[in-house]
Amino acid sequence: MNLLITGGAGFIGSNLVRLALERGHRVVTLDALTYAGSRENLADLDANPNHIFIKGDIRDYSTVEQTITTGFNGDVFDAVINSAAETHVDRSILNATLFADTNVVGTATLLDSARRHSIKKFIQISTDEVYGSITGSGKFTRQSPYNPSSPYSSSKTGADLFALSFYHTYQYDVCITRCTNNYGQFQFPEKFIPTIITNALLGKKIPLYGDGLNIRDWIYVGDHCDGILSVLEAGQAGSIYHFGGSNELTNIDLCSKILQILAQELSIDESQLRSLMTFVEDRPGHDRRYALDWTDSERELGWKPKTRWDSGLVDTVRWYLKNRAWWEPKLK
Ligand SMILES: NC(=O)c1ccc[n+]([C@@H]2O[C@H](COP(=O)([O-])OP(=O)(O)OC[C@H]3O[C@@H](n4cnc5c(N)ncnc54)[C@H](O)[C@@H]3O)[C@@H](O)[C@H]2O)c1
Numbered sequence: 001m002n003l004l005i006t007g008g009a010g011f012i013g014s015n016l017v018r019l020a021l022e023r024g025h026r027v028v029t030l031d032a033l034t035y036a037g038s039r040e041n042l043a044d045l046d047a048n049p050n051h052i053f054i055k056g057d058i059r060d061y062s063t064v065e066q067t068i069t070t071g072f073n074g075d076v077f078d079a080v081i082n083s084a085a086e087t088h089v090d091r092s093i094l095n096a097t098l099f100a101d102t103n104v105v106g107t108a109t110l111l112d113s114a115r116r117h118s119i120k121k122f123i124q125i126s127t128d129e130v131y132g133s134i135t136g137s138g139k140f141t142r143q144s145p146y147n148p149s150s151p152y153s154s155s156k157t158g159a160d161l162f163a164l165s166f167y168h169t170y171q172y173d174v175c176i177t178r179c180t181n182n183y184g185q186f187q188f189p190e191k192f193i194p195t196i197i198t199n200a201l202l203g204k205k206i207p208l209y210g211d212g213l214n215i216r217d218w219i220y221v222g223d224h225c226d227g228i229l230s231v232l233e234a235g236q237a238g239s240i241y242h243f244g245g246s247n248e249l250t251n252i253d254l255c256s257k258i259l260q261i262l263a264q265e266l267s268i269d270e271s272q273l274r275s276l277m278t279f280v281e282d283r284p285g286h287d288r289r290y291a292l293d294w295t296d297s298e299r300e301l302g303w304k305p306k307t308r309w310d311s312g313l314v315d316t317v318r319w320y321l322k323n324r325a326w327w328e329p330k331l332k
């Protein structure tokens with residue numbers, strides 16, 4: 001298929017572009033290259049004739065129109081996959097307007113243009129955070145109500161509602177994917193797992209919000225991307241699909257696990273790294289726990305996460321060890 005993938009120079013987007021090309025699709029990447037996106041993330045694809053990179057903003061209607069009407073070298077797109085977004089919760093607390101603008105207005109702009117030009121399918125990449133925090137041991141289903149806590153998750157909820165409104169209003173073939181926390185190569189160093197690794201390597205304090213007992217489920221980025229491509233193949237119009245890794249743990253346990261792997265990889269004493277763990281004031285509005293029931297995706301798409309938690313985490317730590325030249329300049 002001919003695909004337009006927005007945000008393809010970011011963490012999930014760059015992994016998705018690579019997987020889509022491996023599966024035989026042709027891809028145009030549209031990305032504004034904000035602080036979070038980088039051409040470097042796609043550098044290995046520069047000579048790939050099935051990939052075109054365009055620097056552009058999804059909020060800019062004329063850029064979006066131009067990109068969508070051009071298609072892949074004149075061949076009409078079969079689908080738009082919107083992975084472009086402002087994604088860091090802490091930044092959303094400092095500047096909610098930017099998040100509303102990129103995540104809501106940008107998504108609406110893409111939806112308008114894609115529908116007007118009859119692009120057959122639109123996939124909106126969303127998040128478990130639209131449901132807010134869950135207590136006890138339950139999991140959110142796709143019937144669970146929206147209850148976002150942060151400006152980030154509120155803006156993602158707004159984007160989801162726009163996407164669903166295009167299905168209800170125009171019968172436009174829109175699917176939404178909601179996923180738990182991703183880990184893997186090319187994740188910007190401000191996010192939790194890269195922060196643990198890079199601060200440990202630099203001998204800097206590793207911040208843990210509040211009591212460190214907030215729980216997240218972690219999924220390997222490649223499994224998430226595989227899920228998105230299965231929605232491309234078999235997703236039903238107007239449907240929501242959940243993806244998760246079934247690897248739930250507290251932030252303290254996650255941090256300890258990563259430091260244990262790092263100590264093994266570097267052949268150093270683990271207690272040296274553990275002494276860097278530092279409790280800091282909790283994030284305002286911090287959700288306690290997220291967890292998604294993804295059995296509908298298994299039944300309807302035949303999807304399951306394939307990467308074993310231990311091996312995925314070791315691979316991720318090794319990637320950051322090997323790619324210091326990628327992450328170090330991003331800390332400045
Ligand atoms: N990372 C996770 O754990 C996670 C979990 C669930 C859902 N998601 C969702 O997946 C998507 C991708 O997340 P990520 O972690 O890869 O984010 P990221 O911050 O690494 O990448 C976002 C990309 O979007 C681009 N971008 C930002 N504003 C843009 C604009 N106005 N126009 C064009 N491009 C723009 C950036 O340059 C960057 O390349 C987001 O929609 C996010 O909400 C992420």
